[in-house]
Amino acid sequence: MKLPGTKYDIDTPSLLVDYRKLTGNIQKMAAFFQDKSAKVRPHFKTNKTVEIARLQLKAGARGITCAKVGEAEVLVKAGIKDLLIANEIVGGIKIRRLIRLLKKGAEVKVAVDSEENIRELSDLVSRAGVRLGVLVEINVGLPRCGVSPEKGVELARLIEQSPGLTLRGIMGYEGHIVLSEDKKLREEECRKSMTKLIRAKELIEQDGHQVGIVSGGGTGTYYITGTFSGVTEVQAGSYCLMDLRYDKLGLGFEKALTIRSTVISKSFAPFIITDAGEKTMSIEFGMPELIGHPGARLVMLSEEHGHILVEGKPPELKVGDQVEFYPSHICTTVNLNNRLWVLDGEKVLDRWEIAARGMSQ
Amino acid sequence: MKLPGTKYDIDTPSLLVDYRKLTGNIQKMAAFFQDKSAKVRPHFKTNKTVEIARLQLKAGARGITCAKVGEAEVLVKAGIKDLLIANEIVGGIKIRRLIRLLKKGAEVKVAVDSEENIRELSDLVSRAGVRLGVLVEINVGLPRCGVSPEKGVELARLIEQSPGLTLRGIMGYEGHIVLSEDKKLREEECRKSMTKLIRAKELIEQDGHQVGIVSGGGTGTYYITGTFSGVTEVQAGSYCLMDLRYDKLGLGFEKALTIRSTVISKSFAPFIITDAGEKTMSIEFGMPELIGHPGARLVMLSEEHGHILVEGKPPELKVGDQVEFYPSHICTTVNLNNRLWVLDGEKVLDRWEIAARGMSQ
Secondary structure, X not given: OOOOOEHHHOOOOEEEEEHHHHHHHHHHHHHHHOOOOOEEOOEOOOOOOHHHHHHHHHOOOOOEEEOOHHHHHHHHHOOOOEEEEEXXXXXXXXXXXXXXXXXXXXXXXXXXXXXXXXXXHHHHHHHOOOOEEEEEEEXXXXXXXXXXXXXXXXXXXXXXXXXOEEEEEEEEOOOOOXXXXXXXXXXXXHHHXXXXXXXXXXXXXXXXXXXXXXXXXXXXXXXXXXXXXXXXXXXXXXXXOOOHHHHOOOOOOOOOEXXXXXXXXXXXXXXXXXXXXXXXOOOOOOOOEEOOOOOEEEEEXXXXXXXXXXXOOOOOOOOOXXXXXXXXXXXXXXXXXXXXXXXXXXXXXXXXXXXXXXXXO | OOOOOEHHHOOOOEEEEXXXXXXXXXXXXXXXXXXXXXXXXXXXXXXXXXXXXXXXHHOOOOOEEEOOHHHHHHHHHOOOOEEEEEEEOOOHHHHHHHHHHHHXXXXXXXXXXXXXXXXXXXXXXXXXXXXXXXXXXXXXXXXXXXXXXXXXXXXXXXXXXXXXXXXXXEEEOOOOOOOOOOHHHHHHHHHHHHHHHHHHHHHHHHOOOOOOEEEEOOOOOHHHHOOOOOOOEEOOOHHHOOOHHHHOOOOOOOOOEEXXXXXXXXXXXXXXXXXXXXXOOOOOOOOOEEOOOOOEEEEEEOOOOEEEEEOOOOOOOOOOOEEEEEOOOHHHHHHOOOEEEEEEOOEEEEEEEOOOOOOOO
């Protein structure tokens, strides 16, 4: 496919990625981990784009973290095989998809937090003649998955007795605190979470099992988890493209993705209507931000329309002009789109398919 | 592809469609319009699925309404050619896509609400040697697109003078009121909107132009707009699959779509965690509803997790069991998924691709 010359030649709405900011963010994270024993295993759920995973691996990432089997399938197809699915994989259909990846030589690890799941995994994996690495998920505060450190010991013991399974370590995600804008609170609560995670590691080791991987952390806490004694891997993902929420934390990463949109109507003053709505940009963490037009802001999205309210001096925008927005939540915004346009300034460098987008499984 | 036997053989999370409820909804709408001069032109944005559009056309729909060029392209490829894109199509790239559809013999009509857009359409369409039908969009209350009836006359005049364009009629969408649960208010405000729309028709006709199509309405107001003197087409879409919001209006359509999901964790009481999150189900109109488990309700979604809070007697759900949810907003939920599983009771009848899903343009 012939690439458009500049961003003005791209149809809208579209996602634009500033290549220098993206690679700058990846380099900043890589530099942080260069002299640490822990390494980053970037989360694929944010960008779902093989080209970004490759840049992260090239910069020294240990492997890739995924949220589901569909994402792992895309990565394995692209030849990226050291994967942690940081989630419980439940049900025969999905476990058989996992087995197909193992048979292709992928080193896919999964999280577990129940006896039922361990038994089902062991049954299907051992019958298929393959081995699966599992991490016990410890609940470190987020009201979601994971067990207590004490219960973690029981699960570790069960894993060690289960044919086809190898205990590879533990994980715990401090998602309840990773976005807190109160730096002191965020760091304190993160340390509490990691203390709980390391307690699980110690209890499991005292019980006679080896805990290789200790995985936790996100973009808002990577510098705490990544230096916390005993943690071996950090699951941060958003740092590569960033969004308005994480930008508020002052982490030093740059917002590398914008949504480009065309003004399609100015008929109903004081509104200016553009062609990017909630089927293009997510709003569960607030409205995306209109860039570069003081006195005007995005106040509402329809499915296919952005409603900009003009409150100050009207911006000099006419029908057909293009505007850009910063996303409020990068992960769910990328998931709504088909591709990323990679730019050097206004020049189009490349077009990357968001290969794992929109997969529900 | 071999179909799964029953819904228990489908991977989760997945969208299930009850075929009898779907066809019942389509028949109910068709029966309403059977003796009316107005007809329904169902909105494709809700289901984005060619098979559903075909069922609607077979039941007597006049054609299909779309929200964007990408949806029209999917329909034209499937041989469905009488289309209204109920939106302004702005910018050379998108207009050239429109021209390609016209050259394939598709009868695609679009909405306009500005001189700039009319001039750009006329310029590109006439140079391509095709003709495009346009509808003037009248603002009937929604703070979005559309002009006043008086301004509508000016635009109609400009269209009649513009090479390549044919004035086909007018449209006005009462989206500000279509979801109101106050029936009296909804009906009164809808009549006000339609009065404004018909005033535009009269003014344009008095100015000497022919107004063929008069299009408005949605699922919450179809019985008002569809019987309002002068309205010729109704754009309702959600009635075919329905959702929790529209169900509150007591319209007599049945909720035909559910999201099926697997319990993946019960480790962190009182929560039960399932594998359907906000990358599977939308939440801008509220939480989806857990079906058939009193005392438990969905209270939060992560990207890939549903957080069910158990408040009463714990439901007898174990890890691996499946549950179903009703969507709060059908249009944005369907947009997140790849396919619909069509069921007769528990039996799988068919698998339909959501062919126009997730297209941002």
